[in-house]
Amino acid sequence: MSMKLENGFHTETMPKATTIKPIANGVAAADKLRSQSRSIDNNGAAAPSPVIIPPPTTTPSTLGHYLARRLVQIGISDIFSVPGDSNLVLFDYFVAERGLNLVGCCNELNAGYAADGYARRRGVGACAVTFTVGSLSLINAIAGAYSEDLPVICIVGGPNSNDYGSKKILHHTIGLPDFSQELRCFQNVTCYQAIIDNLEDAQWQIDRAISKCLEERKPVYISICCNLVAIPHPSFSAQQLIPLSLSPKKSNQMALEVAVEKAAQLLNSAIKPVMIGGKKLRPAKAQEAFMELADACRYAVAVTPSAKGMFPEYHPHFIGTYWGTVSTAYCGETVEIADASIFAGATLDELETVAFSLTYKKNKAIIVEADRVVFPNGPSFGPILMKDFLSAIAKRLNPNPTAYENYRRIYIAESGPLQSNPGEALRVNVLFKHIQKMLSSNIVVISETGDSWFQCQKLKLPKSCGYEIQLLYASIGWSLGATLGYAQAAPEKRMVLCIGDGSFQMTPQDVSTMITLKQNNIIFLINNGGYTIEVEIHDGPYNVIKNWDYTAIVNAMHNRDGNCWTTKIHTEEELVNAIEKAMGDQKDCLCFIEVIIHRDDTSKELLEFGSKFAAISSRPPRLV
Template sequence: MSDLRSQAIKNPIDIAEYLFRRLHEVGVRSVHGLPGDFNLVALDYLPKTGLHWVGNCNELNAGYAADGYARVNGIAALLTTFGVGELSAVNAIAGAYSEFVPIVHIVGTPSTVSQKNGMLLHHTLGNGDFSVFSQMSSHISCAMSLLNNQHEAATLIDDAIRECFLKSRPVYIGLPTDMVQKKVDGDRLKTPLDLSFPPNESEREDYVVDVVLKYLQAARNPVILVDACAIRHRALGEVHELVEKSGIPTFVAPMGKGAVNETLPNFGGVYAGDGSNRGVKERVESSDLILSIGAVKSDFNTAGFTYRISQLNTIDFHSYGVKVRYSEYPGVRMNGVLKKVTSKMGKLNIQAGPKPTNEIPDMAKLSEPTITQAWFWPRLGQWLQEGDVVITETGTANFGIWETRFPANVTAISQVLWGSIGYATGSCQGAALAAKEKGIKRTILFTGDGSFQLTAQEVSTMIRNKLNPIIFVICNKGYTIERCIHGWEAGYNEIQEWKWKDLPAAFGGTPDEVLTYRVSTKKEVENLFNDKQFVSGDTKQLRFVELVMEWDDAPKALKVSAEAAAKRNAEMSA
């Protein structure tokens, strides 16, 4: 029966080729991962489908890189081998699931015959259970497609990629070795995947719009607060239209950095409770109506749950529904609602908000040469360029960037919710590759020396793939974010000092491929920011900077969040 069904296929195509052509169709151009004996034959199909194989140093880094690639490109693909490979990537995939990042995780698995017979194979637990690893991944994937049946494979592939895109979360595709070259109907590829969001039921949507407009038009001093899920669930077009046409003072949460054009006259800065930019906390918390779009109210995103916003004054917009005060409207996606609210809102009562700048605070202007957190992050805002991709590591950089006002069209990448130390260096590799493919000229990474030690090998992958990001390693002698929470001078928050500038050469980088710098004073930073070769987006070399800061210096927002974290950690159960 199986052979007869295969013979009936008019335009046969191998399953691996079908899978990779679908990935190419949705915008993937590079695949991250590592080779392993259960995925080697599948890898042979990449060149013929127009996909570039990145080849990372380990699977964890590859997962981080796929995350960064997806945040710039819109979707990414990761290819690992069964057991040992996929488990190494689990931390990165969990972070992507947590933060709504779409990654198609393809796992090369043993043959269906081996699985059926429970064979004692390498990379297994030795108990004949071949499902245990996919079961682990089922908790951090929005769809599972195990391609164990040739005649279901094409449908399962299409469903997984569609779910990945629409739900903006990782999916898992298991590709057994004996299925790689089995045939499916290639004519399916003539019909592109439908990646459009299902429209809201019109009557329900119109009702919600009317409810929103009633409160918006009655408000005396409304504000807009934009967060991460507006980015992840592809609502930025509607958000931008609302912000620009309404003129309502608009703020972003830390995870929403980059979601709003920060050069707009009604952009007011970052709201994060007690960690907010100057003047923001007072303006947001005194508002009688907050249009909250895509909120993720996690501890670090709210500076230790120091938000003071009443639900009675809030309208929440999400991918899964709208909540007006305490009334919930599930199944009414925010995109259509925001678009109609913008078109019908009419004249509103608006009170101006604060005007953030990149002015350096007076206390930070002191003539001392030391580079301080309070001085550096506003100064960075004066140096950034329109269209930059900026990646900040969990640590001082993640909190310091709150004080940087961006030029237009900056893509900001951070992992505020999952917060896996070492994420940013791997992410930078993927983001820089996606940026290169899209013609974006500058990708800039800020990571701590402690964090960098976890994933430093990806500098090697950047050199191998001829990428030219600008990398700042903040040299402050260890885990400053952990010091702020507990153990200021504890040995476990210290690290072995590396010869940081020597690492690119150790990874095989030549002077034609890498430029290195060390800056330890404000004057040296100024000189670096004025160096035309360093600044240029057309410079072909990767630029690697040792940025020296004091071990006990931290941004104000980090201190607030760390103090709150320390208190929670010390709480006694009732």
């Protein structure tokens, strides 16, 4: 059968199971489990175990088969998981499904972060955990995915269907016979919730949840009673699964025409208008339309920090990241002196605006949201899809490169960092000078919370070089799990993760999963002895953390089993040698490079950022 793939989503007929190339063969994994299944005897030794894995099938016959097949059909080839007593039978079906790889993570939080990273690349991700004790550990990662408009399918192995309403107190709960706390928690961070406690409507529930996930581009929650997974049922026995019923949104044509006319009048009368792209370009599937507009109008083009990588930085009119006082060189000045602007997909939250300190001319700014257009001091028009508006306005604007020409006139390239003296302690700007040299079309940069935010924003991304950041939710430690997931989704790319020691201590365990999966990520662990971003907002002894022997920890995870190379560096010369090795004879390994940096060595942007946030956090209370 044929398939149409649009930004990671299958929008037409369902593909064959082999259409999505698996990272690891699910059948091979099942065969391996059948032949090597082991348990622990009373003496702690490994002993054979009579584990039975369901055989691969071509036709779904049980709920477990059906869900596994649906996941493959929407483009998922990896599920990030942690086993528990209520999801084990379901996991058997995931293992047996052709083209589906069950990735075991060290904890639920990292499994959720991995699904987040996977969804950024594939357009949809999935994770599977056990009831309550597992899912509530997962929920922080799902909240972050919600903030980033990432379609993630959260699958929970639920209690036996007979226990609902039975007044029994179950393990993994908080000790009350009403164990609906999990559902109530997920109602706040998912766009749809399904509890499958019978087989009669299970097929509809699964399809409804997946459809909502794809339509809304938000996480969904599916809880499946553990005793239903393996029971055959006629609703799962169709020879061919029907396509998912998606309801694509449409623009109101009259509203679109009025909005385009009004926007054209404002922008064509301006002297030096600019364009700014935001992170909502991705969920709105409007990146191509934004590019079309940039090519047509020739305005200076900036992005907000969360949208870095969503617009090509080699574009002739790209001017950098607009981030208020911590913008890249001369970008902020160009945007803020513009006499008209169009913000497409920008989320102007506290972090994107450096504590709401942006000074662009709000009375001359058109805000294009996912489904409406908002004009300054005037009406908003909708429903209008972002991509429809951008494509339509591109045909109405007069080319006007004035703002870009002004930018080029005032732009003075920042001089690179001075060459280090032999044996001199490594400086952070020297580190990122060499990371810049590593970048190519097959690299994806993952930026963790902290000074890496600001250092990575200054990197110039070559064509097809990827970039990911989680700015709004800003969950410290997110990047390690996200790197794991993104690498599984894009095996043709190589991840470069920039993470501080404080963030690494939050989520280090799944470096071992990367090694197990034979990923060749390059991890720069920037060791400066604490939470540097917090230091610049408000310092105290709580920002100092125990120093670990990080390379020794990763070596212990490696444990002489897998491809892994580690090193600890103190100087520029050692850094150059480490990068040459990581890009050369260790290119097929996971490379862990611990970089020793002075505690007070930070970017000037972080100092400015910290000062702004210290001021906004210390505002006195309003008088009643």
